[in-house]
Amino acid sequence: MVENRPWANVFAHTVLIIGVALVVFPVYIAIVASTQAPYELLRGTLPLLPGSYGIENYTQMWQSGVSSSNSPPAALMLWNSFVMAMAITVGKLFISLLSAFAIVYFRFRFRIFFFWLIFVTLMLPVEVRIIPTFQVVANLNMLNSFAGLSIPLIASATATFLFRQFFMTIPEEMLEAARVDGAGPMKFFKDILMPLSVTNIAALFVIMFIYGWNQYLWPLLITTDPDYTTIVMGIQRMTSEENPQWHLVMAAVVMAALPPVLVILFMQRLFVKGLTETEK
Amino acid sequence: MQTKRMTFPGRWLPFALLAPQVIITLIFFIWPAGQALYQSLLREDAFGLRSTFVGLENFARLFRDGSYVNSLSVTVVFAVGTTLLSMSVALLLASTVNRMIRSRSTYTTLLVWPYAIAPALAGVLWWFIFNPSIGIVPYMLEMVGYQWNHRNSGSDAMLLVILAAAWKQISYNFLFFLAGMQSIPQSLIEAASIDGASPIKRFWTIIFPLLTPTTFFLMVVNVVYAMFDTFGIIHATTEGGPAQATNILVYKVYADGFIGLNLGSSAAQSVILMVIVVALTVIQFRFIERRVNY
Numbered sequence: 163m164v165e166n167r168p169w170a171n172v173f174a175h176t177v178l179i180i181g182v183a184l185v186v187f188p189v190y191i192a193i194v195a196s197t198q199a200p201y202e203l204l205r206g207t208l209p210l211l212p213g214s215y216g217i218e219n220y221t222q223m224w225q226s227g228v229s230s231s232n233s234p235p236a237a238l239m240l241w242n243s244f245v246m247a248m249a250i251t252v253g254k255l256f257i258s259l260l261s262a263f264a265i266v267y268f269r270f271r272f273r274i275f276f277f278w279l280i281f282v283t284l285m286l287p288v289e290v291r292i293i294p295t296f297q298v299v300a301n302l303n304m305l306n307s308f309a310g311l312s313i314p315l316i317a318s319a320t321a322t323f324l325f326r327q328f329f330m331t332i333p334e335e336m337l338e339a340a341r342v343d344g345a346g347p348m349k350f351f352k353d354i355l356m357p358l359s360v361t362n363i364a365a366l367f368v369i370m371f372i373y374g375w376n377q378y379l380w381p382l383l384i385t386t387d388p389d390y391t392t393i394v395m396g397i398q399r400m401t402s403e404e405n406p407q408w409h410l411v412m413a414a415v416v417m418a419a420l421p422p423v424l425v426i427l428f429m430q431r432l433f434v435k436g437l438t439e440t441e442k
Numbered sequence: 443m444q445t446k447r448m449t450f451p452g453r454w455l456p457f458a459l460l461a462p463q464v465i466i467t468l469i470f471f472i473w474p475a476g477q478a479l480y481q482s483l484l485r486e487d488a489f490g491l492r493s494t495f496v497g498l499e500n501f502a503r504l505f506r507d508g509s510y511v512n513s514l515s516v517t518v519v520f521a522v523g524t525t526l527l528s529m530s531v532a533l534l535l536a537s538t539v540n541r542m543i544r545s546r547s548t549y550t551t552l553l554v555w556p557y558a559i560a561p562a563l564a565g566v567l568w569w570f571i572f573n574p575s576i577g578i579v580p581y582m583l584e585m586v587g588y589q590w591n592h593r594n595s596g597s598d599a600m601l602l603v604i605l606a607a608a609w610k611q612i613s614y615n616f617l618f619f620l621a622g623m624q625s626i627p628q629s630l631i632e633a634a635s636i637d638g639a640s641p642i643k644r645f646w647t648i649i650f651p652l653l654t655p656t657t658f659f660l661m662v663v664n665v666v667y668a669m670f671d672t673f674g675i676i677h678a679t680t681e682g683g684p685a686q687a688t689n690i691l692v693y694k695v696y697a698d699g700f701i702g703l704n705l706g707s708s709a710a711q712s713v714i715l716m717v718i719v720v721a722l723t724v725i726q727f728r729f730i731e732r733r734v735n736y
Contacts, residue, residue, distance in 0.1 A: 167641070170541075170641060171541075174538045174541050174542070175545075177534065177535075177538050178535065178538050178539065178542075178549050181531070181534070181535045181538075181553070182549065182552045182553060185552070185553060185556060185609070185612065185613075186552070187571075188564075188567040188568060188571055188609065189559075189567065191567070191570065191571055191578065192567055192570070195570065203576055208576055208577070208578050210578075256462075257462040257463045257466070258463065260459045260460070260462065260463070261459060261460045261462075261463040261464075263459055264455075264456040264457075264459035264460045265460075266446060267446060267449055267450055268449055268450055268452060268455070268456035268459075269449050270452075270453070270456045270457070273456075276460055276464060279464060279467055279468075279472070280463055280464070280467060282467070282471065282472065283467050283471045284723060285716070285719050285720050285723050286471050286475055286716060286719070287670050287671075287719065289670045289671075289673055289692045289695070289696075289715075290670065290692070290695070290712050290715035290716050290719060291471075291474045291475055291478050291712050291716070292695065292696060292699065292700075292712075293478070293481075293695075293699040293700070293705065293708055293709065293712070294473075294474035294475070294477035294478045294481070294709070294712075295470060295474040297474075297477070298469060298470060298473060298474055298477075299470075313466065313470070314466070314469075314470040316466060317463055317466040317467045317470065317471060318463075322463065330446075334446055334447050334448060337446060337448055338448055341448070341450075346450075347450040347452060347455060350450075372557070372558050375560070376558075376559075376560035376561070376562075378560060378561065378562045378673065378674040378677070378678075379673050379674065379677075379696070382677070383700070394560045394562050394563060394674070395562075397562070397563065397566060397678075398562055398566070398674075398677065398678045401566055401569070401678065408570060408576070411566070411570075412570065415563055415566060415567065418560070418563060419558065419559050419560075419563055422558035422559070422560075423555045423558045423559070425558065426554060426555050426557060426558045427551065427555060430550075430551060430554065433554070433557075434554075434617060434621075437557075437614070437617060438617065438618065438621055
């Protein structure tokens with residue numbers, strides 16, 4: 163700040179506090195609703211302060227779910243989301259590291275061609291090619307499985323680009339020294355490249371985990387078996403009932419939002435790095 | 443495109459390293475995209491037994507079909523509304539946070555976390571707040587005499603999905619605007635304030651023009667987000683209704699293909715969407731390059 167203007171500061175804080183309040187408001191309402199007794203939400207307007215039924219609602223949602231809308235217990239849905247998110251994240255990081263390594267550290271035929279082939283995945287989000295992709299997965303017998311949930315989503319142009327960019331900044335001398343000492347390509351990859359990339363891997367991990375956790379359309383299409391319901395999708399099922407049980411729905415919303423929000427809050431520095439460096 | 447000056451020898455190893463990525467891309471990206479192109483040129487008969495080649499007839503039909511044209515205009519309204527709302531709120535918050543010294547990181551933390559919330563959940567949260575029977579906002583609106591009902595009123599429904607989509611995107615825009623402002627040299631701002639420019643004047647004559655690359659970049663990213671990543675918001679709340687008022691293009695592809703089972707038409711819509719994504723991606727990359735020069 164360049165000058166001292168006390169009133170401008172008061173004004174700025176007011177703007178920010180209103181801004182933060184508006185951003186927090188929907189989630190605050192969700193927390194309030196998830197602690198109300200079932201009848202409280204049928205009476206018309208929602209109270210503005212938390213009620214005392216929080217433990218009951220969360221326990222019920224965690225252990226038994228909402229049977230009328232065919233939603234399994236939240237514990238199972240959260241586990242499914244976690245497995246899917248981890249499989250997508252680890253898969254993306256693994257194959258992107260390998261392909262970036264190949265593109266930067268080898269000279270071979272069709273190198274540029276493969277680079278562009280990977281680039282194309284950036285342009286074809288699931289949303290625009292859902293039916294043919296669904297048909298492919300159905301033909302491969304991958305419906306209702308974790309493989310079907312994760313493998314079609316793990317190709318990643320952004321991660322490959324980021325790792326390529328980073329590998330280009332590693333000094334040439336690293337490779338020269340490793341080769342003089344007789345290290346083969348995979349040894350160089352494992353003992354030199356991987357340790358140097360730890361920060362980048364962690365930053366991408368945060369972004370990819372959130373991406374995987376929040377998948378919606380894809381699980382919706384390829385899982386019909388309640389045993390594979392993920393939490394984000396299960397909540398949609400609960401709200402599409404005639405009279406949704408909002409106190410349980412909101413308990414599930416809070417539980418579904420908590421893991422990725424905690425990831426951001428505790429790894430904020432890595433999150434910002436991952437976000438601003440991948441640019442998407 | 444460069445490699446390192448010195449590289450590893452090896453004829454097969456690089457192909458083996460690329461294989462997982464390339465195989466997945468071919469099976470789950472290139473092949474389905476090809477299928478969509480192919481199916482968009484075919485029409486199936488009523489029983490799905492035979493399909494005949496109809497050329498560009500599926501595309502011609504789409505543009506004669508009032509509901510597709512409607513969906514196009516709905517998408518434009520939705521994308522422009524979401525982009526404008528979320529970018530202007532984010533710009534206001536970022537420029538205010540940028541003034542702060544001690545409280546900057548606290549406010550940043552309080553503003554970034556909605557990025558983690560899935561679009562479908564954002565939709566459910568706002569759907570609940572605006573629920574005509576128990577929601578809190580309709581209750582307040584009724585006191586000023588407005589009957590909110592997104593189940594009947596198309597404009598109410600549109601406003602609701604724009605709010606939900608913009609809310610989730612604020613944190614992303616905020617982070618990029620803040621990063622953009624912090625890269626502006628402090629000396630420019632000091633010089634202006636010595637010349638007596640007020641904070642508001644400094645913002646419009648120095649900060650905002652220097653943020654242009656960030657603004658353009660975010661505009662493209664936000665349009666892409668509003669067009670393709672908001673499927674969950676629509677599906678979990680309005681389902682394209684009432685009376686198609688929120689039936690954006692990605693939702694229509696899904697609804698026509700999976701619910702209406704009109705494969706030819708859905709494939710043609712997929713192809714149009716792919717063309718739009720490719721165009722937007724090209725624009726985005728050009729702006730990124732320009733940003734590097736600046």
